[in-house]
Amino acid sequence: MTTSNNLTALRRLPRPAGVYPCVNCAAVVGTNYPTCPTCFLAIERYWLADWDAFLAQEKIQPGSADEQTIAHIIIDEVERHPWTVLDIAMTLLTCNSCGSELGGGPPDCTECAAAWGNTLWAEHYAARLGLVTGNEHALHVGRMILRHSHRQSASIFAAWRRSTPRLLTGWLPTTEFAQRYMALIKAGRLAEVDAALHELDQTLSMRLA
Ligand SMILES: [Zn+2]
Ligand SMILES: [Zn+2]
Numbered sequence: 267m268t269t270s271n272n273l274t275a276l277r278r279l280p281r282p283a284g285v286y287p288c289v290n291c292a293a294v295v296g297t298n299y300p301t302c303p304t305c306f307l308a309i310e311r312y313w314l315a316d317w318d319a320f321l322a323q324e325k326i327q328p329g330s331a332d333e334q335t336i337a338h339i340i341i342d343e344v345e346r347h348p349w350t351v352l353d354i355a356m357t358l359l360t361c362n363s364c365g366s367e368l369g370g371g372p373p374d375c376t377e378c379a380a381a382w383g384n385t386l387w388a389e390h391y392a393a394r395l396g397l398v399t400g401n402e403h404a405l406h407v408g409r410m411i412l413r414h415s416h417r418q419s420a421s422i423f424a425a426w427r428r429s430t431p432r433l434l435t436g437w438l439p440t441t442e443f444a445q446r447y448m449a450l451i452k453a454g455r456l457a458e459v460d461a462a463l464h465e466l467d468q469t470l471s472m473r474l475a
Contacts, residue, residue: 273392275348276402278315281436282308284471294467296431299412309409309430316350334358341368341384349389349406356381370414378417382410401438408433425451428463435470 288295290304298305318328326332337355340347356368361378364371369385371378389406392398408430415423425448429439439447450459 272397273348273388273395274397275316275350275389275392276312276405278319279312282434284435285431285467294428294431296434297427299409299427299430300415305431309405309412309434312405312434313350313354313409316348317354320347320351341381344384344388345391347388349385349392352385352388353406353409356385369410370417373417385410401433401436404438405430405433421448421452424456428459432463432466432470437466437470 282295285294287293288298288302288304288308291298291302293302293305295308296305299309300306321328321333321336324336326336337358340351341355341359344352359368360366361368361371361375361381363377364375366372366375366378369378369381373379386406389398389403393403408426411418411422411426412430415427418426429447447459447462450456450462
């Protein structure tokens with residue numbers, strides 16, 4: 267049956283040692299996940315590594331009809347797979363209610379909302395086994411928001427498109443940092459936010475140097 271060997275996620279590839287500019291769009295790589303292919307892959311590759319490993323374990327060719335079939339099956343086996351694997355399965359499926367990528371429909375599509383509920387439940391299940399860090403949880407949420415930004419407020423999107431690339435380095439903001447940062451974003455004080463992040467980027471590089 268299609269049970270994964272273990273439920274850890276996002277740990278197959280080394281994380282970047284600090285933030286760096288995207289060769290395609292020049293923003294901190296990952297910032298423009300929705301529109302820049304290089305930013306997209308900088309984040310998505312961690313998920314795809316888990317998906318590729320799952321396909322290899324199941325002896326399924328990427329891009330085959332079997333890949334589509336297995337995506338349908340595992341979406342109903344929430345507790346048996348790493349949450350990254352469920353996230354990628356969702357990208358291969360279409361929502362029966364709204365016709366969008368599963369999880370990517372309008373904010374009022376309950377089937378799309380339920381799909382996200384399922385992958386968050388899978389993460390919660392793994393967390394209870396001690397297999398999810400706070401940083402990994404934040405990346406799970408961050409990718410979801412970047413991928414389907416129309417389901418979020420403009421402030422939430424503005425916050426997460428900036429924080430997610432930094433999370434890739436292993437960084438996790440303190441509650442105080444996150445609250446101060448969100449307040450500035452809601453107030454439209456983006457120049458101050460970006461100045462603070464620029465300062466943070468120096469410490470991330472130094473910490474990992
Ligand atoms: Zn880019
Ligand atoms: Zn939907």
